[in-house]
Amino acid sequence: MREITVATVQMKPELGNPENNLVKMSDYISTIASQQKVDLIVFPELITSGYELGVQFTELAQRVPGPAVNLMAQRAADVGVYIAWGMATKERVESILYNSALLVGPEGELLGQYHKVHLRGEERMAFREGFKLPVIDTGEIGKIGMMIGWDLAFPEVARAMTLDGAEVICCLANWESSYIDEWKTYVRSRAFENAVFMAAANRVGNDVTMDFGGESMIIGPRGKLHAYLDSGEQEMRKQLELDLKKALDKGGDVQAKIEEFKEKVDELKAKADEKKEADAKPADDKAKAEEKKELEAKKDADAKDKKEEEKEKEAAKAEKDGKPDDKAKAEEKKEIEAKKEEGKVIAIQQPLVAEVKAEFKKLATAEGFCVARIDLDEVRRYREEFQTLQARQPTVYKQIVKRY
Template sequence: MSVRVCCVQMAPEVGDVKGNVKRMSEYVDEVMSKEAVDMIVFPELVTSGYECGDMFIDLAEYVETSDTIHFMCKVAKKYAVHVVFGFPERRSREKKEVFNSCVYIDSDGHVCGTYQKMHLFGQEQNYFSHGTKFPIFNTPFGKMGLLICWDTAFPEAARMYSLQGADFLIVSSNWEKPYQDDWDLVVSARALDNCIPIAAANRVGKDKTLGFFGHSRIVGPTGKVIRSLDQDVEGYITADLDLNQSKRLRQEYYTFFRDRKPQLYTELTN
């Protein structure tokens, strides 16, 4: 089984939800007019921009009533393509019930669920609550796990998905300058840690004070880069993820799960 994934690298405008979603749909139009792609991945908070501050409270949307998600559902259905993107999610009227989330829409235009960012970075902690679950999404290609940006720096997050049987991981990110080398390293490290392929979309452009560098990448299960866009430019990359490769490699040399000793790791959670 394989899945052809596209990572879109774009620069959203702070607070311009309608404009950002329009550009997302234009990217889907462009990608699907040129090649057959199974899944398109956009960056973290691509609908709102990153440095929104208190605006996040007003920009946050309920999944069930979101105009943004409803529109992208129609786009996904039109092209029969799966779509993942980041947005500020509201769960209730309480301020603490706003999350930095990713939504997964299937090729029928149905919302399959959201993942709420577990590891909030810096100022995000002033506006978002952290997620508490690592949900597995069943896709036609295999089991998928979602991570958002800073989550990727934590080996435990990717391992949690792998222990649940994930076949591939998708990352939506707003990793900022000047930490390009860190980003490149952690994406490949999480792939190698778990012998699992990863598709990771990082944004470009500048918000109010932060700049972003791109380096979107599609990485194989041994951490080797299959495709990357290592320039600070908008664009996209596509590649096939062979989801059977991990199973073969885990039986041959990369026997991490067979050789691990969880009974010796109890101090990790103390």
């Protein structure tokens, strides 16, 4: 068995501040290495600078080797790991910039770099396209390929690296939240269709106009999820609960109204679940459920009518006796107070909704890292199984090849 430990870091860089970002990366390296023995750490795309910088990349891009590369090489040597990260690099000619991924080894040596091939529209204003798909033979942790962001959407990139012997492909990305489902699908697809490990690191937070979705993961050659870091939904939920608590503290008696609202929501959810169950049953069961529902509704309506009738009788009796209807007045007073409370709820909820929307914009998704222990021999075993099937069914395999 050739087992290695891989970590993917989900980090929010500070836009246009390479010094602070490199310090933050260094802290992550120390934290990960102190918690377990790790062989490879993967950071996201353009992690030293942030994404939405346009022409500012001209000032922030560095030569290779340069200050950033030297620092990462030193940190790799300090803790004895391989480190892959993304940054803007430049050639001897100052105007030629690349969106690059770099790999340094545990001896502090630069093992290789990759320039992003598939640039998005806005990236073309700053960067030049790469044209090579290198696979780096590290010996110790197998053959490593690297791709960046939108390269993931093109099957040919991962396939070319696989044909060159890649066993682990590091995907460094700045993938937006609105397209996060595509991200998850692409990562798993590239791993499964090429029988390779995918170590995918996506950043979080926001720059100027773009929000990034995280969901960093490590996928095996059979499509198995080995490690995963979610987008921070739980952290957001906790924050919203705190906001709600603040609102309740301001409102005092409004808490009962909010609790009542929550109960209604739960009741609606329960009814929705019942409907799903009813839809899943055969037609006759569904008909019975509908009939039962109608009977219950009728029963509720009858009970309501009976209650109204009793109220009318009590009011008539009170009028006949010449006494004020204290109960009716109490009910009326209660309704007026309820309306006032409802007004308070609305008054509190309106600014709360606006505050929550603002918080969703500000709140970054969860930073952190995920770690997995993987067996590189799994790549070989799975490919051998496929080749065995290919040998057993040569005619079928040839037909498939012709089709594609």
